[in-house]
Amino acid sequence: MNIRSLLAVSKVIPVLELNDPSTAPDVARALCKGGASVLEITLRTPEAFDVMTAIKENVPEAIVGAGTVNTEAQIARCKDLNLDFMVSPGFHKPLFDAAKESGIPYLPGIATASELLAASHAGLDTLKFFPAVAAGGITMLKALNGPYGDIKFCPTGGINSDNCKDFLNLPNVICVGGSWIAPKQLIQAQAWDEVTALATAANS
Numbered sequence: 001m002n003i004r005s006l007l008a009v010s011k012v013i014p015v016l017e018l019n020d021p022s023t024a025p026d027v028a029r030a031l032c033k034g035g036a037s038v039l040e041i042t043l044r045t046p047e048a049f050d051v052m053t054a055i056k057e058n059v060p061e062a063i064v065g066a067g068t069v070n071t072e073a074q075i076a077r078c079k080d081l082n083l084d085f086m087v088s089p090g091f092h093k094p095l096f097d098a099a100k101e102s103g104i105p106y107l108p109g110i111a112t113a114s115e116l117l118a119a120s121h122a123g124l125d126t127l128k129f130f131p132a133v134a135a136g137g138i139t140m141l142k143a144l145n146g147p148y149g150d151i152k153f154c155p156t157g158g159i160n161s162d163n164c165k166d167f168l169n170l171p172n173v174i175c176v177g178g179s180w181i182a183p184k185q186l187i188q189a190q191a192w193d194e195v196t197a198l199a200t201a202a203n204s
């Protein structure tokens with residue numbers, strides 16, 4: 001599956017910062033149950049790779065990717081784990097080249113027209129828009145759709161239950177990403193039904 005098809009699987013991609021491989025499959029199951037089966041696990045905890053392994057082994061319906069991918073060493077690790085996709089906050093050509101070499105679908109981020117142009121010249125037509133709200137939000141995405149209507153986005157950063165539908169209604173948005181779907185307090189409380197309800201509401 002290429003990155004654009006993968007992003008079309010679900011309207012919302014939960015962005016997860018998890019540090020407990022033993023409960024990670026429960027989080028993943030709760031999200032999949034709510035229709036959010038494309039999961040971005042950020043590489044912001046020492047346990048992130050173990051978390052992804054646990055989800056891949058126990059929740060086959062989940063599509064598991066790494067977020068906050070900033071180095072080639074991390075890409076090599078993602079390849080070892082046979083991850084389904086990778087996400088970076090920004091665009092850096094050498095990192096893109098390594099991602100392409102890995103064969104893993106890749107979603108780098110952009111926040112300006114210049115970054116978009118660089119990514120487009122590298123051959124990309126599907127990008128993360130990050131940090132979405134801070135970088136101009138809906139107004140910025142509408143402005144980019146004029147000159148770059150063939151580029152589609154997954155906006156992430158500042159998306160929540162109040163604004164996600166407005167983002168999803170834009171013609172150049174495929175899906176949105178965010179942490180609001182699985183807040184840390186609900187994960188700590190193991191409130192899986194509530195996590196499922198948040199995912200269901202975002203996908204409806």
Ligand code: 3PG
Nearest residue numbers: 015156157158159178179
């Ligand atoms: C991130 O990288 O932290 C994601 O963009 C999630 O942002 P959010 O917490 O504002 O949803």
